[in-house]
Amino acid sequence: MRIALSILIILIFSSCSKENKLLAPVKYKGKYGFINTKGNWIIEPKFDSVGIFYNGYADYYIKGKSGLINQDGEIIIPAKYSFIGNVESDLALVEIDENYNFSDLNDNLISDISFYDVGDFSENLVPVQFKDDGKWGYMDVTGKMKIDTLFDYADIFKNGNGLVEIGDLEFLIDTTGTIIDTVVSPGLRYKKYRVTGNADNGTLGKVSMNRDTIMPNKYSSFGYVQNDKFWFKQNGKFGLADNLGQILIQPIYDELSYFSDNGLARAKKNGKYGFINEKGKTVIDFRFEDVGGFKYGLAKAKNNSQWGFINKSGEFVIEPKFDRIGHQFRPTNAKFESMYEYERNY
Structure with a gap:
C-alpha cells in the first residue's frame, strides 16, 4: 500500500512538471524570466533574452548565444548556438556557422553534416537544402536522408503529400519520394x-x-x-x-x-x-x-x-x-497561436 502511494505521489509530481502553464516572458532589472498570471516568478530572471514557449520548450540567450529550457526553467541545451528554433518531433533547429542542423533534447546533433537551408518537420520528414548544388531533399528524425536531393525546392508534407519543384514544374510526391501528381497552378484565389x-x-x-x-x-x-x-x-x-x-x-x-x-x-x-x-x-x-x-x-x-x-x-x-514584457501570456505546450482571429483571404 505504501509503495503504491509513493508511486502515485511521484506520478502526480511528474505530471505537474509537464502541465500546460500560462506564462509570459518579462524583463526585470535587465534580465528575462517567466511569470504566471498571478505575477509570480516561475522561471527566475537570469537570461539576457528569451523567446516564447512552444511544445513545452523556450529558447533563451546568454552573451549572444542561444539554448533551450523546459517549462521549469531547466537547461536542456546550453547556450552555444547562433540561433535555436522551435521543438518539433523532439528536435530543435540550430544554426552553426551560418549552416543548419537539428539537435535532440539530449544536446546531440542528429546529422553528421549541416545544411544551407531547412524547412519544418512534418510527418517525421524535413526538407533540407545542400549548399554545394542548392538541391533539396528530405531527412527523417534520425538524421538519415530518406528522399534524395533531386528538387529545386521542397515544401512540408500534408496528408502524405509533399510539394516539390523541378525547374518550372511543380509535383506532389509521397513520403517515399514517388511522384503521384503534377500540380496545376490554381490561379487567383477567390476573394469577396x-x-x-x-x-x-x-x-x-x-x-x-x-x-x-x-x-x-x-x-x-x-x-x-x-x-x-x-x-x-x-x-x-x-x-x-x-x-x-x-x-x-x-x-x-x-x-x-x-x-x-x-x-x-x-x-x-x-x-x-x-x-x-x-x-x-x-x-x-x-x-x-x-x-x-x-x-x-x-x-x-x-x-x-x-x-x-x-x-x-x-x-x-x-x-x-x-x-x-516580451509577449502576452500563452500556454507552454502550445504551438502557433494568433493574437487575433481574422480573415486573411477576403
Missing part, C-alpha cells in the same frame, strides 16, 4: 473584395468582385476583415467600417488594432492608449503609455515607463514593475 488604388498617395479603395464600390479611393490602408468589420486609415487616422462600406467608427484614432476575444480593441488617442468596443465606446480610458491586446483575460500595459498586466476593467492585476 478587391483593393484598388495606391497606398502611397492615399487613393486606396475597395470594390466587390462585381466591381461595385465598397469604399471610395481615398484611404491609405485597410485591415483584414474580422467579424464582417475592418479598420481603415485615412489622413493619418484610424476608424472602423463594415463589409458594406458603412463607417462604424470615424477615423479619430492615432492607432487601432484588431479586436481581442473579449470584444475590445487597443487604440491610441491624444498620445495615450486605451480600449474601445466595436461601437466605438471607450471601455478602458486612454491613460496608458502603451498597451497590448487582451489574451486570456489580461493585457500588458505601461505606466511610468514600467510594464504590468491589466484586466478588462483596466485595473492592474500585476503591478507595473517590469522593464519589458
Whole structure:
C-alpha cells in the first residue's frame, strides 16, 4: 500500500512538471524570466533574452548565444548556438556557422553534416537544402536522408503529400519520394473584395468582385476583415467600417488594432492608449503609455515607463514593475497561436 502511494505521489509530481502553464516572458532589472498570471516568478530572471514557449520548450540567450529550457526553467541545451528554433518531433533547429542542423533534447546533433537551408518537420520528414548544388531533399528524425536531393525546392508534407519543384514544374510526391501528381497552378484565389488604388498617395479603395464600390479611393490602408468589420486609415487616422462600406467608427484614432476575444480593441488617442468596443465606446480610458491586446483575460500595459498586466476593467492585476514584457501570456505546450482571429483571404 505504501509503495503504491509513493508511486502515485511521484506520478502526480511528474505530471505537474509537464502541465500546460500560462506564462509570459518579462524583463526585470535587465534580465528575462517567466511569470504566471498571478505575477509570480516561475522561471527566475537570469537570461539576457528569451523567446516564447512552444511544445513545452523556450529558447533563451546568454552573451549572444542561444539554448533551450523546459517549462521549469531547466537547461536542456546550453547556450552555444547562433540561433535555436522551435521543438518539433523532439528536435530543435540550430544554426552553426551560418549552416543548419537539428539537435535532440539530449544536446546531440542528429546529422553528421549541416545544411544551407531547412524547412519544418512534418510527418517525421524535413526538407533540407545542400549548399554545394542548392538541391533539396528530405531527412527523417534520425538524421538519415530518406528522399534524395533531386528538387529545386521542397515544401512540408500534408496528408502524405509533399510539394516539390523541378525547374518550372511543380509535383506532389509521397513520403517515399514517388511522384503521384503534377500540380496545376490554381490561379487567383477567390476573394469577396478587391483593393484598388495606391497606398502611397492615399487613393486606396475597395470594390466587390462585381466591381461595385465598397469604399471610395481615398484611404491609405485597410485591415483584414474580422467579424464582417475592418479598420481603415485615412489622413493619418484610424476608424472602423463594415463589409458594406458603412463607417462604424470615424477615423479619430492615432492607432487601432484588431479586436481581442473579449470584444475590445487597443487604440491610441491624444498620445495615450486605451480600449474601445466595436461601437466605438471607450471601455478602458486612454491613460496608458502603451498597451497590448487582451489574451486570456489580461493585457500588458505601461505606466511610468514600467510594464504590468491589466484586466478588462483596466485595473492592474500585476503591478507595473517590469522593464519589458516580451509577449502576452500563452500556454507552454502550445504551438502557433494568433493574437487575433481574422480573415486573411477576403
